[in-house]
Amino acid sequence: MIKLTNIRKTFKVSRRNAGIKNALMAMIKRDHQIIEALADISFNVDDGEMVGYIGPNGAGKSSTIKIMSGILNPDSGECIINGRVPWKDRVNHVKEIGVVFGQRSQLWWDVPVIDSFELLRDIYSVDETTYKNNLSTLTEILGISVILRTPARQLSLGQRMRCEIAASLLHNPRILFLDEPTIGLDAVSKIAVREFIKHINRERQTTVILTTHDMQDIDALTNRILLIGKGRILLDGSLDELKKRYSLKRKITIDGNITQHVAHEGITETERGIYIIDTDKMSISEAVSILTKDIEIRDISVENTSLEEVIVNMYKDYSI
């Protein structure tokens, strides 16, 4: 059970203009600016939930994850995870969580992955049978058994990320924080990682909170999303609701001998042959009959707005 109430976190950022003159000035007088990373964040997550935490760059996603994992101290507000305040009881708190920061590595660079795993086993005091079981399940599902004996520095990004995820789960954490776990991965690795996260959530009832910019991640993994922007939670709801709200529009693409522009209420022509239909105002069949009246059609397709577009529209609506 995760409970955040009115969390606020500011950072002091020093800044100066470019150039030698300004650099010299900065030696005498520094300009600081207080940046509000998190203004007021509150939400609850139940055990076993899988939540997508989304928002544009710099919205405060990673800061929230770092507060929840006990790394950062917020300026004010309350955060209780499994009955503990993460930054006050850090050592006991982190025993029960697993964290993956997609842009950092927790594996020891020069030694084979298996050595890193064994070190983590000792750090978390995982007993031998649990470790063996976890290791065999994790390596099997993530497909990393062949690379366990390779030094981390010689792994590809996709291989390494799979090892990172395995590394964060060796101690059976109850909560898993994933900060952009699929960043920079190819399609195959992405799918492997997603499948695995689903599996873990289903089989072990691990609570998963993941931040991502990849909408397919969200689509494949989570039902609930939290949208953060400018340090506030803007939306907390199910993905389907959101889709319904934002994908009232359909896109029709026509390939054919198009001679004239279509002007009709509910149809917007974005470019020659591509039309956006507002399904609030007219049904798809109506639209098709209007559009095809004067056109000799070679091909026609009707599409949903993609989740990506939904998110872009959402960011626009909340002006973040």
Next chain:
Amino acid sequence: MRKYFSFLRIRFINGLQYRAAAYAGISTQFAFGFMFILMYEAFFRSNISAASMTMPQLATYIWLTQAFLMLFNSWSYDNDIMNMITSGNVAYEMCRPVDIYTMWFVKNVSTRTAKVTLRCLPILIFAVFLPANMRLSLPDSFLTFGLFLISMFIGFMLVISFTMLIYITIFYTISPLGTRIIVTNIVSFLSGELIPLPLYPDSIRKAVELLPFASMHNTPFLIYNGAYKTEEAIFKILMQLFWFLVLVCIGKLWIKRALRRVVVQGG
């Protein structure tokens, strides 16, 4: 406890891999040892009565300094820890159920012991068989040797508790370079790494001996040399212990503060 031991083990094994560096280190330390001895011999020849140490004592002090340089020097820091703080990877370190101060302390113990294991024996053995005025003399008694070992252990711990303070400053300064250069130079002077402390003018020496740096390698080496009577040696060891506890307390309190205001670099 086991997790810290496991850390010690993996880092120790890791450290043993750098054999080429060890060979290079051994030859450098031989060169420095000889250079220092020849230099002091020249001084001694011009005016032996002014010296507060005999030549054999001085040679012993110098060879011990060279042999255990990796244990006591003020300039080798753990680059992993420094990079971790500057790059922000310290985030992962804080996700581990371990006390960060203890973990970093153990890391330093293991890297330094690994380095010294590879280097000290060839130097010690070779230095024992040098001509009379240049050689490493053996201690007078088992008691002296025992006290030396105890004192060396505490001195080693003291050095690490001091370097811990340097790591903590990086949380505030971001770049480790400045503090490191200044501190390294001052400490190698005050600890007797550059010039053995007994050779300092009396008034300066008395002041320097009160600082924690004199308790680092100066104390064990002088005990080995038989410069102290037994009671004196025990008093010196207690002083080492005192400084060790003081520095550990400062370090622990300070790192707690530093971690509270930690900013993870790079998002």
